[in-house]
Amino acid sequence: MAKAAVLGIGLIGGSLALCLKERTSLEVHGFDTSEESIRLAEAAGVIHRGHQSLESAVQGAEYIFLAVPVGTAPRLLDRLAELPLQTGCIISDVGSTKEEIVNYAEGFSQLGGTFIGGHPMAGSHRSGVQAAQSLLFENAYYVLTPLPETPLAEVQRLSGLLERATRARLVIMAPEHHDRVVGAISHLPHIVAAALVNQVAGYNASNEWFHRLAAGGFRDLTRVAASHPLMWRDILLSNRKAVLGLLQDWSDEMDEIRKAVAAGDHDQIESFFRRAKEAREGLPERRKGVILPAYELYVDVPDIPGVIGRVACLLGDKGVNLRNIGVMENREDRAGVLRLVFNTGAELEKAKRYLTESGYQVFDMES
Numbered sequence: 433m434a435k436a437a438v439l440g441i442g443l444i445g446g447s448l449a450l451c452l453k454e455r456t457s458l459e460v461h462g463f464d465t466s467e468e469s470i471r472l473a474e475a476a477g478v479i480h481r482g483h484q485s486l487e488s489a490v491q492g493a494e495y496i497f498l499a500v501p502v503g504t505a506p507r508l509l510d511r512l513a514e515l516p517l518q519t520g521c522i523i524s525d526v527g528s529t530k531e532e533i534v535n536y537a538e539g540f541s542q543l544g545g546t547f548i549g550g551h552p553m554a555g556s557h558r559s560g561v562q563a564a565q566s567l568l569f570e571n572a573y574y575v576l577t578p579l580p581e582t583p584l585a586e587v588q589r590l591s592g593l594l595e596r597a598t599r600a601r602l603v604i605m606a607p608e609h610h611d612r613v614v615g616a617i618s619h620l621p622h623i624v625a626a627a628l629v630n631q632v633a634g635y636n637a638s639n640e641w642f643h644r645l646a647a648g649g650f651r652d653l654t655r656v657a658a659s660h661p662l663m664w665r666d667i668l669l670s671n672r673k674a675v676l677g678l679l680q681d682w683s684d685e686m687d688e689i690r691k692a693v694a695a696g697d698h699d700q701i702e703s704f705f706r707r708a709k710e711a712r713e714g715l716p717e718r719r720k721g722v723i724l725p726a727y728e729l730y731v732d733v734p735d736i737p738g739v740i741g742r743v744a745c746l747l748g749d750k751g752v753n754l755r756n757i758g759v760m761e762n763r764e765d766r767a768g769v770l771r772l773v774f775n776t777g778a779e780l781e782k783a784k785r786y787l788t789e790s791g792y793q794v795f796d797m798e799s
């Protein structure tokens with residue numbers, strides 16, 4: 433059986449491993465520096481087999497995926513370059529930045545395979561293999577960043593595999609273009625969210641009403657500030673060039689609005705919000721999976737076939753609108769997990785109450 437190796441079995445590596453395992457015939461092997469992650473991944477059936485040795489994990493693999501923090505990926509490539517890899521193998525990664533790793537891989541003439549950078553544009557503020565799920569990338573964009581000299585057949589081979597496994601929408605982009613675009617729509621917003629949270633936490637230190645009143649819009653707006661600090665440190669350092677330019681533009685935009693407020697300039701302030709409203713309304717529809725849906729509930733269930741109907745009926749009877757329902761884990765010897773998606777937080781709360789009252793164990797993104 434052909435083999436794939438996933439190096440780093442956290443949220444993204446674990447989710448990718450699940451996709452490959454469920455929807456391709458590849459035998460999926462995993463390697464992680466954390467023994468606990470390997471143990472959990474094996475126990476949950478995320479991978480066919482775990483390894484504590486990098487060499488045995490990648491031996492004979494047709495596909496190798498690096499799913500480690502972006503600051504760690506170059507060192508992992510150094511180690512791969514020392515190992516005998518399967519002739520003709522494809523090495524890819526899932527890192528949030530692309531120029532640095534693509535340039536680094538290009539420097540390895542002795543790397544025993546073709547490197548093609550990759551970035552699935554879906555995830556969450558959670559991390560670790562416990563949060564992995566095979567539906568994570570469905571309908572999301574998945575960017576590949578081959579170089580002009582990368583053989584087209586290899587790009588198509590990887591793209592075909594990933595499309596089938598992840599059900600994502602594969603797109604191709606130049607690495608530096610990717611980094612500027614993703615810098616603007618993901619990296620800068622993470623900085624702004626963290627800065628807002630830090631600013632308000634400073635005020636709250638002397639008056640706790642700041643946090644008490646922050647339950648609504650502020651909480652939604654700053655959700656991503658709960659993301660993994662080390663992961664985001666690495667991303668900013670790796671995308672330094674683009675991020676510095678974007679921060680300059682951000683600071684100019686803040687200066688503009690500050691001046692307009694100071695001058696009491698009604699028209700300029702209104703125009704600031706009007707431009708934003710129009711641009712926001714012109715954004716493409718949020719499709720399932722493009723960003724992790726906000727209102728998700730998970731239900732532990734012992735017996736999948738009958739239980740989907742029971743849960744759906746129970747919620748239907750109570751008038752709770754269910755947008756989507758899916759099975760996240762389905763092994764005969766284990767309890768499964770149902771993933772329920774709602775359009776509003778209020779519906780999620782109602783569903784949580786009804787299901788708990790009926791004896792189901794439920795948990796959501798906050799648990």
Ligand SMILES: NC(=O)C1=CN([C@@H]2O[C@H](COP(=O)(O)OP(=O)(O)OC[C@H]3O[C@@H](n4cnc5c(N)ncnc54)[C@H](O)[C@@H]3O)[C@@H](O)[C@H]2O)C=CC1
Nearest residue numbers: 440442443444464465466500501502527528555556559560
């Ligand atoms: N979290 C997200 O929403 C998204 C993250 N990414 C990218 O995916 C990559 C992985 O992120 P997550 O899965 O979220 O992180 P994670 O923290 O859930 O998983 C990372 C895993 O890599 C392991 N690891 C660290 N150094 C290693 C090494 N040298 N060799 C083997 N394993 C090692 C860790 O033990 C951990 O299990 C990062 O490069 C990130 O930029 C991409 C898209 C979305």
Ligand SMILES: O=C(O)C(=O)Cc1ccc(O)cc1
Nearest residue numbers: 528553554555556557656723
């Ligand atoms: O939690 C969220 O909304 C995210 O922003 C997830 C995410 C994080 C990092 C990426 O490179 C891509 C997607």
